[in-house]
Amino acid sequence: MLRARAAGVLPRAGLLPLAVAALTALLSCLLPLAPVTVRTPQVHWPVDPAAPSSTVALFMPYRPLDVTATVPAAALRALDARTGAGQRSTAVATAEAGDARGEERSLSVTVGGGRLQVRSSGRTLVDTD
Numbered sequence: 122m123l124r125a126r127a128a129g130v131l132p133r134a135g136l137l138p139l140a141v142a143a144l145t146a147l148l149s150c151l152l153p154l155a156p157v158t159v160r161t162p163q164v165h166w167p168v169d170p171a172a173p174s175s176t177v178a179l180f181m182p183y184r185p186l187d188v189t190a191t192v193p194a195a196a197l198r199a200l201d202a203r204t205g206a207g208q209r210s211t212a213v214a215t216a217e218a219g220d221a222r223g224e225e226r227s228l229s230v231t232v233g234g235g236r237l238q239v240r241s242s243g244r245t246l247v248d249t250d
Contacts, residue, residue, distance in 0.1 A: 167196050170199065171196075171199055173212070188228060190228075197230075197237060201233065201234075201235060206234070209233035209234075210231060211229060212230045212231065213229065213230040214227060214228070214230070215227040215229070224240075226242055226243075227240075228240070228241045228242075236249055
């Protein structure tokens with residue numbers, strides 16, 4: 122075996138890692154060219170309307186052509202019941218809470234004090250009492 126290394130010939134055990142590395146490099150170059158098809162992304166939340174829990178769903182592009190969000194009234198009532206007096210809880214939002222720039226460009230559905238508010242791109246679309 123020492124003679125094989127000295128002569129510049131790889132032993133048989135050394136060929137497998139080299140072949141795996143070459144295959145990995147080739148596949149990593151081809152991966153961005155793989156076809157991907159998504160017609161309509163769908164998110165169903167909450168699974169149990171009586172006990173809604175926080176979740177994060179990222180959608181691309183940042184400004185979709187349209188968004189359809191259906192939030193069960195039972196989930197909104199349960200979220201409102203858990204919200205402290207004088208506070209608002211977010212049921213649906215496309216930006217993080219407290220991000221001023223995001224709030225100017227996002228969609229949000231919030232509840233608190235028995236009120237439902239829907240805002241989009243900085244404008245109030247629905248505000249119920």
